[in-house]
Amino acid sequence: MNRAVMHEALAVLWERQLASEHGWAVEGPERISQREGVAALERAGLAELAGREVRAELSAWEGRLVRWAARLTGHGHDVLAYHRHGPATSRPEPGPGQTLVQLRPAQMDALRVYVSLTADHLYYAPAAGLEEQVRAAVHDRALGRRGRRRRPRGNAESGLRQQGGRQ
Numbered sequence: 001m002n003r004a005v006m007h008e009a010l011a012v013l014w015e016r017q018l019a020s021e022h023g024w025a026v027e028g029p030e031r032i033s034q035r036e037g038v039a040a041l042e043r044a045g046l047a048e049l050a051g052r053e054v055r056a057e058l059s060a061w062e063g064r065l066v067r068w069a070a071r072l073t074g075h076g077h078d079v080l081a082y083h084r085h086g087p088a089t090s091r092p093e094p095g096p097g098q099t100l101v102q103l104r105p106a107q108m109d110a111l112r113v114y115v116s117l118t119a120d121h122l123y124y125a126p127a128a129g130l131e132e133q134v135r136a137a138v139h140d141r142a143l144g145r146r147g148r149r150r151r152p153r154g155n156a157e158s159g160l161r162q163q164g165g166r167q
Contacts, residue, residue, distance in 0.1 A: 005037065006037075006040070006041065006044075006046075006079075007079075007080070007083045008037075009037035009038060009040070009041055010041065010046065010047075010072065010076055010079060010080045010083070011080065012037075013025050013038055013041070013047060013070060013071070013072055013076075014072055014076075014077075014080055017071050017072060021061070022058060022061055023071060024050060024054070024058055024069040024070065024071050025038075025069065025070050025071060026058060026062060026066050026068070026069045027066060027067055027068040027069065035068065038070045041070075041072075041076060042070070045073060045075050045076075046072065046073055046075050046076035046079055047070050047071065047072055047073060047076050048070065048071055048072075048073050049068070049069070049070050050066075050068075050069035050070065050071075054069065055067065055068075055069055085135070102140075105139065108134075108137065108139075111134055112134055114126060115130055115131045115134050
């Protein structure tokens, strides 16, 4: 299951779980693919399928037979929260009056510490919106590798021996 499908399945399950009175997403007009998605979430430890006893209690609560019910586990909640509030997957374009700034990972770590401090600890508070921009920042791996020298693998002598055998 790829990440986009997993996050979609988590979001759908969470929305249905919130809409219920008892905290379980019960069977409904969902497609088979959604049930398969929840089964994959269960295998990953992100969702829990209701057992026979829980389905019996839910059937009494709902006033109808409940054949299938699921809910997110604590890990599922955490993955969904991270996906919703974590770093952006694409580079945001600078807005009017802004410029793109490229930082090294250590510089970015220092900036994250700075924006995490409260006004009680700082004389000058971070600019409005800086915390959201830092949270949305992404590491460009291509830029991180540019300009570095690659160390050759092995030495030339070992390469000659492999190609031509013993000399």
